[in-house]
Amino acid sequence: MSGQGTSAWPELKRHWPTLLGATIGAAFGSAALPFYTAGLFIVQLEQAFGWTRTELTAIGLATTLTVAVAAPFAGALFDRVGIRGPALVGFAALAANFVYMSQLQGSLVQYAIVHLALAVLMMGTSPIAFTRPVNFAFDRMRGLALGITIGGIGAMAAVAPPIVAQFIETNGWRAAYLALAAAVIVAGPLALLLVGWRAPDARRSPEPAAVAQRLVTPIRSRLFWRLVVSFVLIALGVAGFVTHFVPMLTDGGMSTLEAARVAGLLGVAVLVGRLGVGWLVDLYFAPYVAAGIMALTAGGLALLALGGPDFAVVGAIAVGLAMGAEVDLIAYLTARYYGMSHYGRMYGLLYGAFVIGTGASPYVISLIQAASGSYAPALWMSVALLAIVTVLFLTAPRFDAPPEDEGLAADLIELKE
Known part of the structure; x- marks a missing residue:
C-alpha cells in the first residue's frame, strides 16, 4: 500500500488547470461527444436518405x-511533438465533421470516406492525447486524476444525449449538427488553453532502469502480452452487454421501461468505476485493484446468469464498474510500467487492442445468443474470460521488477506450461 500523502494536494493545487483542460478535452473529444450522440441521428438519416x-x-x-490501427501511430506522434498541435487539428476535424454532417445530401459512399478520413485526424482529441499531460502532471494522485479525466467522457455520455435529443426535436x-460543431469550436481551444497553463515540463528525469529495459523490445515481453490479453478479454466479455443489456432483460420478461431504468445504472456505475478505481490505485498496487474489480464483475454476471432479471441491478453495476475501470487502468498501467518517454506509443497499442475487443463484443454476444436462444451462455463466457483476467492481474509483476529477457516464443511456451 502506498498512501497519497500530503504531497498529493500540492500537485492538484499546482496542476488543476491541466486536469480541468484534459477533462474538458476528453469530454468534447472523439471518444465522447460524437460517439454518444451518433445514435440520436440514426432515425433521422434513415428517413432523410433511406440508409439502413x-x-x-x-x-x-x-x-x-x-x-484501432491508427492509435499506436497517433500515440507515437504525441510522443514526438506533444498534443497541442495534433489536438488543435483534431478539434478542427471534429467540428468540420459535424458541419459536413449538417450538409449531407445522401451519398453513403461519400459519407463513409469522409467519416473514416476524419476519424484519423480526430485522434488528437482521444484519451491517448489527453491522458498524457495528466500523467506528466500528477504522480502521488495520478490514478484519481486519470479517473477524473476519463470521467469527463462518462459525464458527456450522461449529459449530451437528452440535450441533443431535445435540440433535434425543436430545431431539426x-x-x-451545427450546434455540436459550435460546442467543439468553443470547448476545444478552451481545453488546450487550460492544459497549456502551467503545463508540466515533459523533460523529466531519466526513467527507472526497469522501465528503460522494458522499452528496448516492448512487444516481445510477457508483460506486454499479459496486458494486451487482459484488456482485450475485458472488452470482449463486458463491452457488448452495454448494447445488449436492455434486450437481455426484456427477453427475461422485464418491461422495456423497467429495463431502461435499470440500464441507466450502467452510466452511474461507469463513473463510480472510473473515480473509485483511480482513487484505489493511488493507495494499492494497481493490478491487485484490477483483479478485485474483475472478480466482482464476474460474480455479478454469474448471478445475472443464474437469477435472470432478479439480479438485473447487480448485473448493471458489474458491467458499469468493469467498463469504468478499464480505460483508466490502461492509462495508469501504461505510465507505471513503461514511463512517459514512449507513453503515447504504448498506450496506443493497448488502447487499440481494447477498441478491437470493444467493437467485436456486441457481435460475439449476438452470435452466441442467436445460436443458443439465450443470453446465459454469453454471460458464462464473460465470467470465464474475467476469471482469466483476474489471474493475469494477480500474477502481474511489480512496477520496479526487472523485465523478462526471454523472447516472445519462450514466453508463450512458459504460459502454456
Whole structure:
C-alpha cells in the first residue's frame, strides 16, 4: 500500500488547470461527444436518405477498426511533438465533421470516406492525447486524476444525449449538427488553453532502469502480452452487454421501461468505476485493484446468469464498474510500467487492442445468443474470460521488477506450461 500523502494536494493545487483542460478535452473529444450522440441521428438519416441501420453500423465498425490501427501511430506522434498541435487539428476535424454532417445530401459512399478520413485526424482529441499531460502532471494522485479525466467522457455520455435529443426535436437534425460543431469550436481551444497553463515540463528525469529495459523490445515481453490479453478479454466479455443489456432483460420478461431504468445504472456505475478505481490505485498496487474489480464483475454476471432479471441491478453495476475501470487502468498501467518517454506509443497499442475487443463484443454476444436462444451462455463466457483476467492481474509483476529477457516464443511456451 502506498498512501497519497500530503504531497498529493500540492500537485492538484499546482496542476488543476491541466486536469480541468484534459477533462474538458476528453469530454468534447472523439471518444465522447460524437460517439454518444451518433445514435440520436440514426432515425433521422434513415428517413432523410433511406440508409439502413446495417449500413450505418458497418461504417461505425469500420471506423472503430480504423481508430484501432491508427492509435499506436497517433500515440507515437504525441510522443514526438506533444498534443497541442495534433489536438488543435483534431478539434478542427471534429467540428468540420459535424458541419459536413449538417450538409449531407445522401451519398453513403461519400459519407463513409469522409467519416473514416476524419476519424484519423480526430485522434488528437482521444484519451491517448489527453491522458498524457495528466500523467506528466500528477504522480502521488495520478490514478484519481486519470479517473477524473476519463470521467469527463462518462459525464458527456450522461449529459449530451437528452440535450441533443431535445435540440433535434425543436430545431431539426441539421441544426443539431451545427450546434455540436459550435460546442467543439468553443470547448476545444478552451481545453488546450487550460492544459497549456502551467503545463508540466515533459523533460523529466531519466526513467527507472526497469522501465528503460522494458522499452528496448516492448512487444516481445510477457508483460506486454499479459496486458494486451487482459484488456482485450475485458472488452470482449463486458463491452457488448452495454448494447445488449436492455434486450437481455426484456427477453427475461422485464418491461422495456423497467429495463431502461435499470440500464441507466450502467452510466452511474461507469463513473463510480472510473473515480473509485483511480482513487484505489493511488493507495494499492494497481493490478491487485484490477483483479478485485474483475472478480466482482464476474460474480455479478454469474448471478445475472443464474437469477435472470432478479439480479438485473447487480448485473448493471458489474458491467458499469468493469467498463469504468478499464480505460483508466490502461492509462495508469501504461505510465507505471513503461514511463512517459514512449507513453503515447504504448498506450496506443493497448488502447487499440481494447477498441478491437470493444467493437467485436456486441457481435460475439449476438452470435452466441442467436445460436443458443439465450443470453446465459454469453454471460458464462464473460465470467470465464474475467476469471482469466483476474489471474493475469494477480500474477502481474511489480512496477520496479526487472523485465523478462526471454523472447516472445519462450514466453508463450512458459504460459502454456
